[in-house]
Amino acid sequence: MSGLKAIEIVGGGLAGLSLGLALRREGVPVTLFEAGSYPRHRVCGEFITGLSPATVERLGLAPVLADARHHREVAWFIDGQPARVQQLPAPALGLSRFALDARLAAAFDAAGGELRTDTRVTDDTPRAGRVFANGRRRGRSPWLGLKIHALDLSLERDLELHLGDEVYVGLARVEDNRVNVCGLFRRRQLAAPGAELLLRYLDAAGLPALAARLRAARFDPASFSAVAAVCFDPSVPTAARVQLGDACAMIPPFTGNGMAMAFQSAETALGPLLAYSRGRSDWRAAGALIAARLRRRFRVRLASARLLHPYLLQRPRQRLLAVLARARLLPFRSFYSLLH
Ligand SMILES: Cc1cc2nc3c(=O)[nH]c(=O)nc-3n(C[C@H](O)[C@H](O)[C@H](O)COP(=O)(O)OP(=O)(O)OC[C@H]3O[C@@H](n4cnc5c(N)ncnc54)[C@H](O)[C@@H]3O)c2cc1C
Secondary structure, eight states: OOOOOOEEEEOOSHHHHHHHHHHHHTTOOEEEEOSSOSSOOOSOOOEEOSOOHHHHHHHTOHHHHTTOEEEEEEEEEETTEEEEEEEEEEEEEEOOHHHHHHHHHHHHHHTTOEEEOSOOOOOOOOOTTEEEOOOSOOOOOSEEEEEEEEESOOOSSSEEEEEETTEEEEEEEOSTTEEEEEEEEEOOSOOOSHHHHHHHHHHHTTOHHHHHHHHTSEEEEEEEEEEEOOOOOOOOOOSSOEEOGGGTOOOOGGGSOHHHHHHHHHHHHHHHHHHHHTTSSOHHHHHHHHHHHHHHHHHHHHHHHHHHHHHHHOHHHHHHHHHHHHTTOSOHHHHHHHHO
């Protein structure tokens, strides 16, 4: 027996797995409950911006990210026309969730964590030692996320971001010469199987040239995934209920920062959870500290992303963006630092 108090984690996405791994590296007994299994494809643009080497080091993520692609430039397209190429202040990482989540799960398992897959926790009562990392909160929402991997598709730059009528779509390279195609769409009355649904959404959103380009590509049909009810309202973590990653707050996906936030929330929670596990703090004090630190760490980027989001989705505002971008009047660097 280690003499350390155990931690139970609900949800084995990036926040839950990275926290579990980091706690195991400190010898804490951890049980993690995951409703699904690994590996599996998930709706995600699969590029990570704003993840610092310090967070990677603290959580022990270097081995799982070692072969991630490094993206340095983003080509923006508005109304199907090139608007601007943005240099990223720090490289974004490109790796599929199929690989990333499975690698983290294997690392957690190898570190002695108890991983219970295909186990959905139905009692969501907060209690001492229990951490919620169970992803975005579901609610009524007009948004739909769709993703698929294209094979052997050439890109203008490492990343492409296309803005259409109430939609934005990212194209990002991941491993094995795959290109992640992922978009956030306002829901419409459209129905089709797999990739065809995404292509019809692109046509309906005024992006027929992108749809035609993708129609000429090969897809991995098994990688298709869809998610409805994407909600961006932050929840209010309390002292008793420790919530990390999307369960705490979901940032709009155009930022490419949701995955980094999942890791950073695990990093933020690590110290107070270790203090609890070692008997140096009670659960309420640990929970209150985590909630306060999360609020401080994410407040500015969440508010900034919420302000900018409509500019990426609504036609008149996109046109203003396009004019400013082409005139080189958009402060991409300032936006980047506000959003990360
Ligand atoms: C369209 C779209 C595109 C995106 N693109 C990007 C991008 O390019 N870059 C980026 O950084 N972020 C992106 N994101 C956001 C990113 O995917 C999330 O921020 C990230 O996955 C959050 O990780 P998490 O661990 O909090 O949640 P998740 O990864 O969602 O993990 C939560 C886990 O909890 C499990 N679970 C849920 N309920 C229970 C339960 N009751 N019992 C047991 N297990 C449960 C689920 O099965 C799941 O595995 C995108 C999001 C969307 C919607």
